[in-house]
Amino acid sequence: MVRHRRPSMKTTRIAIIGFGRWGRYCHAALIRNTPNLELIGIASSNPEKRTQIESELGVKAYDSLEEVLADATVDAIVLATPNDTHFDYTMRALEAGKHVVTDKPMCLTLSECDAMIERANQSGKLLTTFQNRRLDGDYLTLKSLLAEGELGELRWLEMAWGGFGPWGGWRGTLQHGGGKFLDLGAHLVDQMLTLIPSPVTGIYLRLHHDYPQSEVESEAFLVMEFQNGATAVCDTSSMAAIDKPRFYARGTKATFQKFGLDPQENALMKGDITTAKEDPVTFGHLKGPQVDRTVPTLAGNWAGFYENFAQAAAGETTLLAPPEQTRRVMAVFEAAKQSATQRQVIQTSI
CATH class of the missing domain: 3.40.50.720 (NAD(P)-binding Rossmann-like Domain)
Structure with a gap:
């Protein structure tokens, strides 16, 4: 275009x-x-x-x-x-x-x-x-399903980003703010907060450090409780040789599941984001009492x-992405850090 x-x-x-x-x-x-x-x-x-x-x-x-x-x-x-x-x-x-x-x-x-x-x-x-990532095709697809009422009210949301092996470079160091949870979790938490329109009332974070040679976590499992009763789970892993769904959303009318990553990054690395096109094999699936269909992924728009x-x-x-919205993401990370240290749920109003 x-x-x-x-x-x-x-x-x-x-x-x-x-x-x-x-x-x-x-x-x-x-x-x-x-x-x-x-x-x-x-x-x-x-x-x-x-x-x-x-x-x-x-x-x-x-x-x-x-x-x-x-x-x-x-x-x-x-x-x-x-x-x-x-x-x-x-x-x-x-x-x-x-x-x-x-x-x-x-x-x-x-x-x-x-x-x-x-x-x-x-x-x-x-x-x-x-x-x-607010302009990823998969995120926009789920957002559209919610806006059109096909999923009903979103009650349970799981999002995952995995890979196998410890991170290297500065992203593998605590000094520079490395670790997959902080780096990629910043996208996932932001997406969750925009998809569930309710204050966060409780946060629990479990961390693993399974690579002795690495300063940063190998696993991070975050659970957020919302005032409206919804739950969001953010799972970032450096020990995931088999991927979990990128999105797994359960609503009062149906469930949506979607594997794979948005193709825009790969297209950018090859020199032309306009060539980004998702393989239909990774299209999402929507299933409920009144629906059972493949959901073509909407086009992403990082250029936006x-x-x-x-x-x-x-x-x-x-x-x-106004800074006041990003502040909510940082508040979640602050409470999550406290939770991991104290090994308990932290009550919040975020």
Whole structure:
């Protein structure tokens, strides 16, 4: 799909901080294909990567965050950096008058989150987290089934993300905020909170550390109780050689089950997100007393995240993922950490 620039709308100039896999293949590609956004540079402390940035993308290569913040032509920054850097970099960027998109998780603690939101409000600049999984096809499909009443009221929701083997790199270290639960669970918890419209009243988290060589958990099993009586279960694993359903949703009218991951990430890594197409083999299934059918997956739209950001930066709409909603995710993580330490259910009002 060709997306055209709107001459009447302000163009927002963006610099990405970090040129790893996600900064290079995801954020850069999406921004460059979004009308009214201009990628003007990427920052990396690695000289070889700076050469790549200039030769492959034809944009400015900054050597530090400080250089980016000093550039008056930069309107916004995107943080594609380790999780433990998000708080400091965001606070400095907002102080410098830049809009900020953080990768998920937004930060490491609820107190950091609150300080970031306060600084954003004081600066009058946008702060959001890259919750691209709100635009996954499978999530949009379940959301549509709920909106159309085919599932009835959602009473039990299980979501899982697995893999086999301990994580390496910075995501395998506690210092940098690694671990699958915090990193990928940030997406799953966010999806759960948007699918069940009720406050969270109880949280229990069970962690395993089954890889002696790894600092981070091998298993995380989160249970959330909601005020309306619904239950959500988030299961992230590094010992899952056989996948569980990505979504398993039980409602008062029917049950929906869906395996497989959204194809947009693989398409991005191959250089063209528009080629993303799901194999019908992984379409979901809806079953109940009055229904028994395969549910074709709706098309995902990760491009919509930055289209929304462009419009919000121009003052024409609100953010897809406002920081106040991300605060709920961070509050869940805070209570979950307490639960795992105390080995008990934590009563909450989130």
